[in-house]
Amino acid sequence: MKEPIRLRLVNYAALAICSMLIFLVYAALFQSNDTVFDSWGYSLPNSSCNLSSERTNVDAVDPQEFLLRRLVRGDDRVELDSNGFSCHTDVHSEVCVENKAVRIYNKGLTVYVPYDHQPQPQVKRIVKPYARQQDETAMRVVSPVQILHGNNTINPPPPCNFTHNVPAVVFSSKGFAGNVFHEFNEMIIPLFITTRHFRSRVKFVITDYQHWWVQKYNRVLSHLSESDVINPDDGSVHCFPGAVVGLKYHDHLALNVTDIPGGYSMFDFRQFLKESYSLKTNHVSEIRKPVLMLISRRNTRRFLNEDEIVEMMEGVGFQVIRVEPERMSNLDEFAEVVNSCSVMVGAHGAGLTNEIFLPNGAVMVQVVPLACDWVATYLYGAPGKPMGVRYLEYKIEPEESSLFDKYGKDHPVITDPESVTSKGYSAYRTVYVEGQDLMINVERFKNTLIEAKQILEASVPFNR
Numbered sequence: 001m002k003e004p005i006r007l008r009l010v011n012y013a014a015l016a017i018c019s020m021l022i023f024l025v026y027a028a029l030f031q032s033n034d035t036v037f038d039s040w041g042y043s044l045p046n047s048s049c050n051l052s053s054e055r056t057n058v059d060a061v062d063p064q065e066f067l068l069r070r071l072v073r074g075d076d077r078v079e080l081d082s083n084g085f086s087c088h089t090d091v092h093s094e095v096c097v098e099n100k101a102v103r104i105y106n107k108g109l110t111v112y113v114p115y116d117h118q119p120q121p122q123v124k125r126i127v128k129p130y131a132r133q134q135d136e137t138a139m140r141v142v143s144p145v146q147i148l149h150g151n152n153t154i155n156p157p158p159p160c161n162f163t164h165n166v167p168a169v170v171f172s173s174k175g176f177a178g179n180v181f182h183e184f185n186e187m188i189i190p191l192f193i194t195t196r197h198f199r200s201r202v203k204f205v206i207t208d209y210q211h212w213w214v215q216k217y218n219r220v221l222s223h224l225s226e227s228d229v230i231n232p233d234d235g236s237v238h239c240f241p242g243a244v245v246g247l248k249y250h251d252h253l254a255l256n257v258t259d260i261p262g263g264y265s266m267f268d269f270r271q272f273l274k275e276s277y278s279l280k281t282n283h284v285s286e287i288r289k290p291v292l293m294l295i296s297r298r299n300t301r302r303f304l305n306e307d308e309i310v311e312m313m314e315g316v317g318f319q320v321i322r323v324e325p326e327r328m329s330n331l332d333e334f335a336e337v338v339n340s341c342s343v344m345v346g347a348h349g350a351g352l353t354n355e356i357f358l359p360n361g362a363v364m365v366q367v368v369p370l371a372c373d374w375v376a377t378y379l380y381g382a383p384g385k386p387m388g389v390r391y392l393e394y395k396i397e398p399e400e401s402s403l404f405d406k407y408g409k410d411h412p413v414i415t416d417p418e419s420v421t422s423k424g425y426s427a428y429r430t431v432y433v434e435g436q437d438l439m440i441n442v443e444r445f446k447n448t449l450i451e452a453k454q455i456l457e458a459s460v461p462f463n464r
């Protein structure tokens with residue numbers, strides 16, 4: 001993981017908003033709708049692109065405009081109300097909301113937003129719709145989406161091939177897709193944060209379209225949106241009554257309940273996963289004999305004495321399921337397997353993200369390699385708590401690291417990891433993240449597993 005810096009999202013506007021006021025403002029907006037879409041002012045080659053008739057399809061009870069507005073606050077909302085368009089940028093993500101008819105074309109990479117009341121010159125805004133703006137490596141492979149706002153006489157948008165009656169949400173399926181931590185952290189959770197409150201009345205337009213990714217997360221996508229995702233690569237032009245470009249991001253594997261339009265929490269997200277994947281186990285107490293999932297790694301941070309570890313775990317009283325990376329790629333099946341376990345054990349690594357499917361009251365045991373303490377706790381330890389998962393750490397001793405044999409006990413790699421870390425992330429990564437395997441002292445490790453077992457025995461189901 002490449003996350004050495006603790007960063008806080010800033011710029012949140014004040015929270016408390018009287019719902020009465022929202023409705024008053026909304027009512028005022030709705031009345032002025034007739035003029036809003038006249039602003040296209042250009043003859044439309046295809047009558048199915050009659051934007052004023054699109055507007056009349058808007059459901060008056062659960063208006064999309066209202067739902068789109070909830071994604072922005074403060075000045076951004078004022079701007080959205082006056083321009084029909086506003087963007088919010090923070091450290092991790094950039095999100096633009098268009099609260100009026102848009103046309104999406106050029107493989108999803110151009111979004112045309114008409115101007116409002118007053119004719120304006122065209123303004124171009126470039127957004128990379130992936131929630132890791134601070135990370136150059138991730139962003140390099142994310143295609144920029146240009147949003148054209150205003151005068152379209154220079155580059156008039158092509159006519160619509162398809163006209164939709166719900167808003168579009170545009171995001172990239174590249175970035176760090178391929179690593180399950182990043183898939184949940186920057187894609188799936190942000191997608192939930194951004195779109196859950198639409199109650200499926202949205203369509204996803206996926207740029208940098210990767211079919212395997214769409215297939216892998218098919219259940220999540222189909223539970224967040226009423227229809228199939230749109231792959232705009234065929235050159236088709238899609239018209240929508242509004243759009244969101246980019247996804248909102250909060251924190252590592254986290255949702256901030258006070259900053260989500262529907263007020264959803266990690267509890268709600270897990271409930272959503274439970275429905276999407278038909279997960280049956282709600283609480284560990286429903287599992288009769290405790291089942292332990294041991295995540296087996298292939299390349300780095302391997303357990304060198306895995307058989308011995310499994311034997312010890314069985315001795316403690318667990319039924320052990322060993323899983324290898326390939327097994328995790330079929331998420332539809334794997335989520336159910338995780339959900340049937342009481343304990344998950346693994347060395348620090350992306351596979352631990354699957355803790356998100358564990359039942360309430362389950363225990364996650366992270367084996368922390370040398371010099372990985374902080375990043376381990378930060379990435380997988382802290383996020384477990386809101387998931388209702390108990391977290392235990394087993395920090396290895398230097399003798400349990402393959403680096404001990406490789407460098408010798410007096411080498412700075414062992415005695416002074418800071419001297420390596422201070423040379424930068426790449427040096428750190430080569431030595432500790434990619435260059436380290438683990439020879440676990442099973443006698444010592446046994447204590448952690450006994451503790452896990454005791455936690456399970458003491459855990460009482462709670463109902464929410």
Ligand SMILES: *[C@@H]1O[C@H](CO)[C@@H](O)[C@H](O)[C@H]1NC(C)=O
Nearest residue numbers: 012013015251256257258259
């Ligand atoms: C959650 O969001 C609120 C309001 O936007 C903010 O004040 C608060 O600090 C955030 N909490 C965390 C844990 O980031």
Ligand SMILES: *[C@@H]1O[C@H](CO)[C@@H](O)[C@H](O)[C@H]1NC(C)=O
Nearest residue numbers: 044047050051052053054056
């Ligand atoms: C567009 O729709 C409006 C309202 O339904 C209708 O009055 C108008 O004639 C339509 N325009 C075209 C060009 O179809």
Ligand SMILES: *[C@@H]1O[C@H](CO)[C@@H](O)[C@H](O)[C@H]1NC(C)=O
Nearest residue numbers: 119120121122151152153154
């Ligand atoms: C739109 O752009 C064209 C070409 O630059 C210009 O002639 C026209 O005046 C502009 N219209 C508005 C309303 O800004």
Ligand SMILES: *[C@@H]1O[C@H](CO)[C@@H](O)[C@H](O)[C@H]1NC(C)=O
Nearest residue numbers: 045046047048160161162163
């Ligand atoms: C307009 O677009 C619709 C939907 O793509 C298509 O079915 C229709 O034939 C088009 N009409 C014309 C006049 O091009």
Ligand SMILES: *[C@@H]1O[C@H](CO)[C@@H](O)[C@H](O)[C@H]1NC(C)=O
Nearest residue numbers: 046159160161234235236237
């Ligand atoms: C979209 O419509 C245009 C004409 O308006 C047509 O030339 C093009 O083939 C259509 N593309 C798709 C993918 O349907």
